[in-house]
Amino acid sequence: MEENKHVTIYDIAERLNLATSTISRALKDHHTISDKTIKKVKKTAEEMGFVPNTLAAGLRGNKTKTIGVLIPTVTQPFLSSLISGIEITAQKSDYTVIIMQSHDSYEEEVNMAKSLYSNRVSGVICSLAMETRDTAHFHQFSNNNIPLVFVDRVPKDYNTFRVVIDNYSAGYKATKHLIEQGCIRIAHLTAGSELGNLYNERKRGYIEALKDHNIPVEEELIISLNSVTYEDGVKASNTLFDLKPMPDGLFAPGDILAVSAVQTAKKRGIKVPEEFKVIGFNNDPISQIIDPNLSTITHPAEKMGKAAAEIIIKNLKSSKNDDAKEITFLNTEVLARESSSNELLKDI
Amino acid sequence: MEENKHVTIYDIAERLNLATSTISRALKDHHTISDKTIKKVKKTAEEMGFVPNTLAAGLRGNKTKTIGVLIPTVTQPFLSSLISGIEITAQKSDYTVIIMQSHDSYEEEVNMAKSLYSNRVSGVICSLAMETRDTAHFHQFSNNNIPLVFVDRVPKDYNTFRVVIDNYSAGYKATKHLIEQGCIRIAHLTAGSELGNLYNERKRGYIEALKDHNIPVEEELIISLNSVTYEDGVKASNTLFDLKPMPDGLFAPGDILAVSAVQTAKKRGIKVPEEFKVIGFNNDPISQIIDPNLSTITHPAEKMGKAAAEIIIKNLKSSKNDDAKEITFLNTEVLARESSSNELLKDI
DNA sequence: TATTTTTACGCAACCGATTGCAATTGTTGT
DNA sequence: ACAACAATTGCAATCGGTTGCGTAAAAATA
Numbered sequence: 001m002e003e004n005k006h007v008t009i010y011d012i013a014e015r016l017n018l019a020t021s022t023i024s025r026a027l028k029d030h031h032t033i034s035d036k037t038i039k040k041v042k043k044t045a046e047e048m049g050f051v052p053n054t055l056a057a058g059l060r061g062n063k064t065k066t067i068g069v070l071i072p073t074v075t076q077p078f079l080s081s082l083i084s085g086i087e088i089t090a091q092k093s094d095y096t097v098i099i100m101q102s103h104d105s106y107e108e109e110v111n112m113a114k115s116l117y118s119n120r121v122s123g124v125i126c127s128l129a130m131e132t133r134d135t136a137h138f139h140q141f142s143n144n145n146i147p148l149v150f151v152d153r154v155p156k157d158y159n160t161f162r163v164v165i166d167n168y169s170a171g172y173k174a175t176k177h178l179i180e181q182g183c184i185r186i187a188h189l190t191a192g193s194e195l196g197n198l199y200n201e202r203k204r205g206y207i208e209a210l211k212d213h214n215i216p217v218e219e220e221l222i223i224s225l226n227s228v229t230y231e232d233g234v235k236a237s238n239t240l241f242d243l244k245p246m247p248d249g250l251f252a253p254g255d256i257l258a259v260s261a262v263q264t265a266k267k268r269g270i271k272v273p274e275e276f277k278v279i280g281f282n283n284d285p286i287s288q289i290i291d292p293n294l295s296t297i298t299h300p301a302e303k304m305g306k307a308a309a310e311i312i313i314k315n316l317k318s319s320k321n322d323d324a325k326e327i328t329f330l331n332t333e334v335l336a337r338e339s340s341s342n343e344l345l346k347d348i
Numbered sequence: 349m350e351e352n353k354h355v356t357i358y359d360i361a362e363r364l365n366l367a368t369s370t371i372s373r374a375l376k377d378h379h380t381i382s383d384k385t386i387k388k389v390k391k392t393a394e395e396m397g398f399v400p401n402t403l404a405a406g407l408r409g410n411k412t413k414t415i416g417v418l419i420p421t422v423t424q425p426f427l428s429s430l431i432s433g434i435e436i437t438a439q440k441s442d443y444t445v446i447i448m449q450s451h452d453s454y455e456e457e458v459n460m461a462k463s464l465y466s467n468r469v470s471g472v473i474c475s476l477a478m479e480t481r482d483t484a485h486f487h488q489f490s491n492n493n494i495p496l497v498f499v500d501r502v503p504k505d506y507n508t509f510r511v512v513i514d515n516y517s518a519g520y521k522a523t524k525h526l527i528e529q530g531c532i533r534i535a536h537l538t539a540g541s542e543l544g545n546l547y548n549e550r551k552r553g554y555i556e557a558l559k560d561h562n563i564p565v566e567e568e569l570i571i572s573l574n575s576v577t578y579e580d581g582v583k584a585s586n587t588l589f590d591l592k593p594m595p596d597g598l599f600a601p602g603d604i605l606a607v608s609a610v611q612t613a614k615k616r617g618i619k620v621p622e623e624f625k626v627i628g629f630n631n632d633p634i635s636q637i638i639d640p641n642l643s644t645i646t647h648p649a650e651k652m653g654k655a656a657a658e659i660i661i662k663n664l665k666s667s668k669n670d671d672a673k674e675i676t677f678l679n680t681e682v683l684a685r686e687s688s689s690n691e692l693l694k695d696i
Numbered sequence: 697t698a699t700t701t702t703t704a705c706g707c708a709a710c711c712g713a714t715t716g717c718a719a720t721t722g723t724t725g726t
Numbered sequence: 727a728c729a730a731c732a733a734t735t736g737c738a739a740t741c742g743g744t745t746g747c748g749t750a751a752a753a754a755t756a
Contacts, residue, residue, distance in 0.1 A: 006410075006492065008742055019706045024743060034704060051488070054466045055412070056742035059403040059711045062354075074447075075428040083422055087449060096463055098446045099422075101435060115444055118402045140399065144354065230637075259637060266639065286634055289578075289607060291614065356712055367736045372713060380734060404712035407741045 007050045016044055027052070058120055066096045067312055068121035070112055072104045072129050072153075077284040078301045079127065082151060085305020086125060093313050095122070106131040113137045123147040123312035125305075128155065130227075147315040149308040153198060161315075162327040163308045167198045170297050170332040171205025174251045174279045177295070177334045179213050181342045183249030183277055186210065187221040187240050189257050191228050202253045202281070221247055225257075233260025241268055248276060249340070255280040255287045258294055262339060277340040292338035300330045355398045364392055375400070406468055414444045415660055416469035418460055420452045420477050420501075425632040426649045427475065430499065433653020434473060441661050443470070454479040461485045471495040471660035473653075476503065495663040497656045501546060509663075510675040511656045515546045518645050518680040519553025522599045522627045525643070525682045527561050529690045531597030531625055534558065535569040535588050537605050539576050550601045550629070569595055573605075581608030589616055596624060597688075603628035603635045606642055610687060625688040640686035648678045 009023040016023075018037070026033045026041035033041075058064040067090055071079050083099060090097050100116065102109035109129045116124060117140045124141050128150065135155050141148045142160060149161040178186050190203045203222070210217050220243060223236040233252070237260060240247055252258035258280030265272050272278060272292055280287060280296040287294035307328050357371040364371075366385070374381045374389035406412040415438050419427050431447060438445050448464065450457035457477045464472060465488045472489050476498065483503050489496045490508060497509040526534050536554045539547045551570070558565050568591060571584045581600070585608060588595055600606035606628030613620050620626060620640055628635060628644040635642035655676050 006742090010742075020743075021707080021745075022705055024745085025705090032704060037704080049488070051462060051466050053407070053468065053742050055403045055407040055468055056711090057744070059401070059407055059713095060742080060744050062711070064403070073428075074422045074431055075425065077423070080421075080423040080428065084449075096446075096467070097448070098444075100445070101432075114399060118399050119444070120401065120403055140397070263637065263639070286637065289611065289634065289638065291611070291639065354712090358712075368713075369715075369737080370735055372715085373735090382734060385734080401712050404741090405714070407743090408712080408714050410741070 006053065007045075007048045008053070009050070011048060012041065012044055012050060015048070016040060062120065063122050063316075064096075064120050065094060066098055066119070066121045067309060068116035068119070068124045069097055069099045070102060070109065070116065070124060070126040071099070072127065073101050074099065077286075078152070078282050078299055081301030082127070082305040082308075085302035085307075086309045087305075088302075089306045089309035089313070095309075095313065102129040102132075104130040106133070110137045113140070117141065117144075117146075121146070122316055123149070125149045125151055125308045125312065127151045128153040147312045149311050151304055151308050156197060160325050161308075161311050162325075163304050163311070163330065164198075164327065165299060165304075165330050165332045167201035168205040168208075170281070171202035171251070171253070172209045173205070173332070173334050174202075174281070174297050175206045175209035176213070177336065178249040178251060178277055178279055178340060179209065179215065181249070181273075181277055181340050184215060185218075185221065185245065185247045186215070186249040186251060187223070187247040188251050189223050189225055189233070189236055189253060191225045191253070199253055202251075206251055228254050228257060230256055230260045233257040234264050237261040237264035238268075241265065241270060246270075246276070250276070250278045252278065253281045255282045255284040255294060255296055258296070258339070259286055259290050262290060262292070262294065273339050273341050277342075279334075279340050283335055287335075287337070292341075295337045295340035296335050298333045298335055300332070303330055354401065355393075355396045356401065357398070360389065360392055360396060360398060363396070364388060410468065411470050411664075412444075412468050413442060414446055414467065414469045415657060416464035416467070416472045417445055417447045418450060418457065418464065418472065418474040419447070420475065421449050422447065425634075426500070426630050426647055429649030430475070430653040430656075433650035433655075434657045435653075436650075437654045437657035437661070443657075443661065450477040450480075452478040454481065458485045461488070465489065465492075465494075469494065470664055471497070473497045473499055473656045473660065475499045476501040495660045497659050499652055499656050504545060508673050509656075509659050510673075511652050511659070511678065512546075512675065513647060513652075513678050513680045515549035516553040516556075518629070519550035519599070519601070520557045521553070521680070521682050522550075522629065522645050523554045523557035524561070525684065526597040526599060526625055526627055526688060527557065527563065529597070529621075529625055529688050532563060533566075533569065533593065533595045534563070534597040534599060535571070535595040536599050537571050537573055537581070537584055537601060539573045539601070547601055550599075554599055576602050576605060578604055578608045581605040582612050585609040585612035586616075589613065589618060594618075594624070598624070598626045600626065601629045603630045603632040603642060603644055606644065606687070607634055607638050610638060610640070610642065621687050621689050625690075627682075627688050631683055635683075635685070640689075643685045643688035644683050646681045646683055648680070651678055 009020045012023045013020045023041055026038045069086060074080050087097050100112040102112060106129055109132055123146060135158050138148060149163060151163045154162045154164055188206045191199045207217050225232045225236060250261050252261060258278050261278055262272050265276050270276050280294050282299045283296045287296045357368045360371045361368045371389055374386045417434060422428050435445050448460040450460060454477055457480055471494060483506050486496060497511060499511045502510045502512055523534060538551045555565050571587060573580045573584060598609050600609060606626050609626055610620050613624050618624050628642050630647045631644045635644045
């Protein structure tokens with residue numbers, strides 16, 4: 001048992017007095033191999049503890065049954081759910097998933113893209129880093145017919161598959177919900193990003209909703225953040241609460257920000273939702289834990305992951321170089337919970 | 349640009365009228381190659397868009413500079429921080445990390461272990477699935493001299509590297525903290541798991557702390573959960589709150605459980621920490637967001653990840669088959685926050 | 697029984713980088 | 727000018743499956 005060398009098909013071939021080609025075929029139920037031989041080979045392989053060397057197979061066939069996932073981080077609930085969805089689908093078709101984190105750094109994204117290519121992944125699913133401004137590092141995939149799917153934070157000028165939600169309409173829905181709950185002075189947080197324009201889209205929805213309901217768009221109510229963090233959220237919230245008159249609602253394009261606003265409000269003695277209603281985005285786990293429960297917009301992370309993986313696998317099967325790189329839009333919904341409710345007012 | 353074939357060292361060799369061996373050596377600054385040639389080769393490689401084929405190198409050298417990480421899920425804050433630590437260290441030494449999730453299923457763990465082996469990872473870092481009762485599927489690594497490091501949820505009878513915290517002493521510290529805050533009837537939640545004995549250890553610390561302070565250990569205050577989820581936490585909390593006399597403190601071996609207890613208490617009008625003090629475990633992000641802030645035990649996830657990766661890399665470098673598989677213990681601390689404070693009592 | 701068709705399996709090249717050893721060129725000493 | 731040696735580069739095998747093509751044996755058909 002000590003210092004075993006890997007068992008190869010050569011070892012099996014020798015033991016059974018067969019050619020390696022026969023072993024190889026038998027192991028994958030090739031039709032030209034007799035059932036008797038297949039059984040014999042499989043049994044012996046099992047006995048000898050044979051484990052196929054993926055590298056050899058991948059090198060020869062130039063395909064690895066591996067999906068590379070390149071995302072900013074695995075710690076965000078949305079992204080870990082995305083991974084979950086990818087994995088579930090991948091596993092069904094016997095694909096391996098390899099995950100790399102760009103940490104929202106352009107440089108790292110470039111390196112990891114090269115690394116994925118170097119590892120000859122069969123397909124790539126990517127959500128862009130915040131920093132990323134150009135996408136040249138993805139050409140290596142496109143040029144070599146390796147299916148590439150962008151998810152959520154996607155470039156708008158790249159001819160490849162995309163799986164997204166309609167951020168504009170989600171922003172519109174969120175804002176409209178607040179209006180319907182009686183808000184007339186609704187604030188909004190946003191963040192700048194050229195390529196992943198999802199915050200801009202949400203903001204566009206926010207503005208349109210206001211306009212459609214004849215509510216003036218006030219610049220002081222729209223705060224642009226450097227980073228979507230709890231700390232920046234607190235800062236922005238305080239700025240908002242210092243305004244007079246104070247806003248009576250907030251559409252935060254992320255639950256972390258929404259939570260920071262709720263907490264800040266509480267600290268300042270501002271009652272949520274009575275004096276200040278909040279709706280977030282993503283339906284992160286925390287939205288159900290915080291008090292009051294956070295109204296939010298669903299973001300179908302797992303579904304998006306599944307969809308992206310399915311696109312890759314389907315594309316790999318048909319292997320026809322379709323030029324039709326469709327964009328998949330998934331649905332979002334308003335999840336009305338306590339933080340935006342006007343029911344409480346009646347009770348009191 | 350259409351339908352490029354991968355550029356190989358053969359292409360470079362042909363272009364420069366050199367042998368592939370020269371190219372290969374030049375690309376990694378081999379001392380037998382002249383500076384002039386090295387420069388020329390690197391320049392041409394760059395121009396031609398050469399990306400080394402990891403598969404070929406891995407196949408030939410039977411090593412891949414890849415660390416396989418096999419964990420229950422990426423969605424738990426502790427585990428995603430662990431990954432983060434692993435990646436930071438791995439990247440410094442130019443290792444690639446491939447992550448697989450067992451979803452706490454034994455069967456999946458077995459499959460993914462095989463998959464990692466099949467991919468010829470250079471080393472493996474694993475935190476066991478809840479379900480796992482035997483570790484035979486890790487022999488393939490041990491037998492083939494592939495460094496294996498268990499982290500956090502580790503088997504106790506496996507001669508390999510382990511990176512853990514001292515769960516016993518952490519449990520002791522947590523309980524002692526509550527006692528010092530004035531609690532005299534401290535409840536505890538726990539979960540069963542044969543291999544990953546960390547909950548048992550924490551419980552052992554809890555019991556010892558009580559004994560050392562002459563507090564009777566009451567069975568009704570110790571609730572064993574099937575799963576460490578918010579829902580099960582709520583159920584258990586309600587059971588505890590129905591007791592008379594009610595416990596005045598809780599040591600929950602996880603922040604999710606602690607949060608569920610806090611929320612349940614609030615719902616029932618029980619004041620935290622005045623009537624009921626809580627300390628959790630892990631220092632998850634939510635512990636700082638919930639109101640009142642949650643006292644907890646730090647769990648140095650990122651450090652553990654770094655330590656584990658360092659062990660792998662160091663071991664791979666020296667490549668001497670040390671039989672000394674040390675266990676690394678990392679430190680934990682009590683993080684006293686609002687949920688266990690007795691300061692508030694004085695204020696009121 | 698002779699011939700065609702199936703069935704089952706073997707041969708050998710191939711994927712791309714690595715590396716021990718041989719070969720070539722250049723340099724130094726006498 | 728020539729041996730001795732160092733500096734460079736080339737040759738060819740190797741890692742372990744995969745696959746097109748060829749062939750022998752068994753079965754079907756004439």
